[in-house]
Amino acid sequence: MKNNKWLLLMALTLVLSMFLAACGGSKDEEKPADGDDKDKDAATEEPEEKQHAKDEEGEPDAEQVLYLAGSAAIPSVDSSIVEDQVGITVLNNINEGLYRLNQENIAEPAMAAEEAEVSEDGLTYTFKLRDAMWADETPVTADDFVYAWQRAIDPATGSPYGPFMMSGVVKNATAISEEKMKVSELGVKAVDEKTFEVTLERPVPYFLSLMSFGTFYPLKEEFVTSKADAYATNSDSLLSNGPFVLTNWDGTSDSWTYVKNEHYWDAENVKLNEIHVNVVKDSATAVKLYQDGKLDIAGVSGDLAMQYRDDEEAVIQPETSVFYFKFNQERDGKETPLANENIRKAIAKSFEKEDMADVVLANGSLPANFLVPTNFTFDENEKDFRELSGDHLEYNVEEAQDHWKKGLEELGVESLDLEILGGDTELSKKMDEYFKSQLEGNLEGLTISLKEVPFSVRLDLDGNQDYDIQVSGWVPDFQDPIALLDLFVTDGTHNLMSYSNPEYDKLIEDSKGELALKPKERYEAFAKAEKILLDEDAAIAPIYQLGVIFLHKPHFKGLVDHPFGADYSYKWAYISGK
Numbered sequence: 001m002k003n004n005k006w007l008l009l010m011a012l013t014l015v016l017s018m019f020l021a022a023c024g025g026s027k028d029e030e031k032p033a034d035g036d037d038k039d040k041d042a043a044t045e046e047p048e049e050k051q052h053a054k055d056e057e058g059e060p061d062a063e064q065v066l067y068l069a070g071s072a073a074i075p076s077v078d079s080s081i082v083e084d085q086v087g088i089t090v091l092n093n094i095n096e097g098l099y100r101l102n103q104e105n106i107a108e109p110a111m112a113a114e115e116a117e118v119s120e121d122g123l124t125y126t127f128k129l130r131d132a133m134w135a136d137e138t139p140v141t142a143d144d145f146v147y148a149w150q151r152a153i154d155p156a157t158g159s160p161y162g163p164f165m166m167s168g169v170v171k172n173a174t175a176i177s178e179e180k181m182k183v184s185e186l187g188v189k190a191v192d193e194k195t196f197e198v199t200l201e202r203p204v205p206y207f208l209s210l211m212s213f214g215t216f217y218p219l220k221e222e223f224v225t226s227k228a229d230a231y232a233t234n235s236d237s238l239l240s241n242g243p244f245v246l247t248n249w250d251g252t253s254d255s256w257t258y259v260k261n262e263h264y265w266d267a268e269n270v271k272l273n274e275i276h277v278n279v280v281k282d283s284a285t286a287v288k289l290y291q292d293g294k295l296d297i298a299g300v301s302g303d304l305a306m307q308y309r310d311d312e313e314a315v316i317q318p319e320t321s322v323f324y325f326k327f328n329q330e331r332d333g334k335e336t337p338l339a340n341e342n343i344r345k346a347i348a349k350s351f352e353k354e355d356m357a358d359v360v361l362a363n364g365s366l367p368a369n370f371l372v373p374t375n376f377t378f379d380e381n382e383k384d385f386r387e388l389s390g391d392h393l394e395y396n397v398e399e400a401q402d403h404w405k406k407g408l409e410e411l412g413v414e415s416l417d418l419e420i421l422g423g424d425t426e427l428s429k430k431m432d433e434y435f436k437s438q439l440e441g442n443l444e445g446l447t448i449s450l451k452e453v454p455f456s457v458r459l460d461l462d463g464n465q466d467y468d469i470q471v472s473g474w475v476p477d478f479q480d481p482i483a484l485l486d487l488f489v490t491d492g493t494h495n496l497m498s499y500s501n502p503e504y505d506k507l508i509e510d511s512k513g514e515l516a517l518k519p520k521e522r523y524e525a526f527a528k529a530e531k532i533l534l535d536e537d538a539a540i541a542p543i544y545q546l547g548v549i550f551l552h553k554p555h556f557k558g559l560v561d562h563p564f565g566a567d568y569s570y571k572w573a574y575i576s577g578k
Contacts, residue, residue: 058557058576064273066556066575067295069280071425072455073254077246078232079217080152083160084459085475085567091214092566093258096242098127098145098196099211103560103572107212111140111241113194122203122517129194132265134220135240142190144218150183151224152215161215164486164493165477168512169207171199203516209478213565217241243270243571254279258570271558271574282426287551296556296575301427305362305549316364317548320373320563322484323473325420325541328465330498336468337416339498341538342407347469348393348534348541350400351438357544360434361427364547369394371530372481373545376563380519385481389527392534393541397442404443415445421467424452431471465496471543476564481526482511483564488533488540499539504532553578 076082077090100110109115113130132140152162153176166173171187187199200207210216220239227237235249235256243264249256258275261267280286283301287308290298300308308314325347329339337343353367366374369391377385408414422432429452436448453461461467476483486492489508490500507529515522533539555578560569 060271060574060576061555061578063578064271064575066272066275066570066573068275068277068297069286069289069295069299070254070277071279071281071299073252073279074249074256075456075459076232077238079148079214079219080157080159080162081232082214084455086455088214089566089568090246090256091217092242092568093244093570094238094240094242094246094261095214095217096264097211097213097217099208100571101212101560101562101565101569105560105562105564107209110212111218112211116208123200125198125200125207126191127196127198129196130265131194132241133263134223135245135261135263136223137263138220139193140218140220140241141193142196143193144220145196145216146188146190147221147224148217148219149188150186151219153177153186154183155179159215160493161213165210165213165215168201168509169204169210171201173201202513204512205516205519206478206480206482209480209564213477240264243267243569244272244275266571270571272570275570281424284426290551290553296553298551300549300551301361301363302430303362308551309362309549311551313551313554315550315552317550317561318364318366318375319475319546319548320376321473321475321546322368322371322373323471323543323546324368324371325543326462326467326470326472326497327499327538327540328467328470328497331465331468337407337411337413337418338468340407340410342403342410343416344538344541345393346400346404346407346443347439348400348538349396349403350442351435351543352395353543354395356431356434360431361544361547363549366545366547368542368545370542370545371484371533371540372526373476373484376476377479377481379523385523385526388523389530392531393538400442401444404446408445415447417447417449419449419451419468421451421453421458421461421470423458423471424454428452428471435471462496465498472540473546475567479564481523481530482508485526485529485533497539499537501532501537501539504529504537507532 070086072086074086074090075084076087079091079095082088082091096110098110098112099107102108111129111132112127114128117126129140129142134140151157152159153166153173155177163173163177167177168174172181172185175181176183176186189197191197218241223239224231230237232238234251235246238246240246240261243261244258245261247257247259255278257277260270260273264270280289283299283304286295286298287300287304289295309316327338327344329336357365357367370386370389372385372389374384374386379385379388420432420435422428432450432452436450439448440446462470474484474487486508487494488499489495489505507525511522511525515525534542555575556573557576558573560572562568
């Protein structure tokens, strides 16, 4: 999922098109998303509102109650199942893993009492757990982590992130996900009640960064099994060990509440008593609620973004979510026209990205000619990965039309009807109309139909590969290029578009194996893989890197915005001077 997720993210900026998530994703629309799918695919809708961490000052007021707008309902808060930014962000605030991203976005011990002990060969991690409790006042133990990790990799669970995060990382995870070994053979062990040991398949440079992600949170087996199929279907069937407890959520509602968890190990540093979230799908409504004092943050986009960007309460926040077209090459068991490389390249080069970012979005987003975002990951010399890899699939109508003509000839047709799957928010619809206009205007013989559906429906359609072109995105789930590049390996959990390239697969596999401890060669492999994915194959078509503009009440302080994984943390937020 983020580090994706990844891609489907904006509660503050009111999603665009879903982020199927990610981790993440895949890091979706409020981040507009795919992935986090993050779809962690991060889906193309952004989850709840995001906020830039501002300079904090002032003492907390007596009434610590916050009011936020979400852009989509919660699809799931089962840590083994969740694959979207909304759910991943909720989990980040009601549960906690071995590590948590702190206010500087560095992974630090959380359920772990101290930094992990790592063996010389980098294959064994030993975590000592702190004295922490679940919300039912029972202790969090090493067995809770063993159960959660085994449940996430168990094929019977159907976890999208378990295999994605653990395969090739935790010992025997790949074989277990392929039903070649038993779940009990996963490389995890409870040495004693407070000692959790993990054995890896290979050295993993970013392993501790993974430990803050929701898939790796603990689960109390007795509680989960007692709820059976009802587990995590509403707030009464959840058990928290994080800063807040989720309440007033019936599993389908467009509203929910966070209440401070008095049994959280670090409760003394949690200032907010309640956070009320209501889904608001259009920016104008959010701004009106904000002006009426019913919201503490309101995302703005399009014309409103231009109107409010210079407002004294406006904040412009760059994000690491990247959005793109997914080209589905197989649908209903049959090859689609998008299996043709020239058709994909034609579409990828035929729409103006700068106008999309500056005019349609108008929220600080950047036109993207890449998958791995800017200002996200750096090589051993502190050079941005973007400098190494450069730009790909840039807007070029003449080249697009040449590819289009060749593609139609190869398919033996004179025209094509294709569908774009997008979100149902105001901004998503505006984006989709822009795409339709650009593609039909530049590619003669192309007819685009638009399918605009709620985030949860989008996740289902993506999972069933029931689409032609999808506006998707990913919020990175951890800080490494592979967080996004690993999405598109053959038969990958989040591929879901029948893309396959053996050379690409080998580069990604080498980055996990022989190049794992060779940073220079590893980044060169990533740059080559990105070129294959985009320039050579046009498997996806990058659109933009998300930026968000939102109105932010001065009394709302301390909300931490995360560049990967969950969108934000409320743990350190508070109200002062209201």
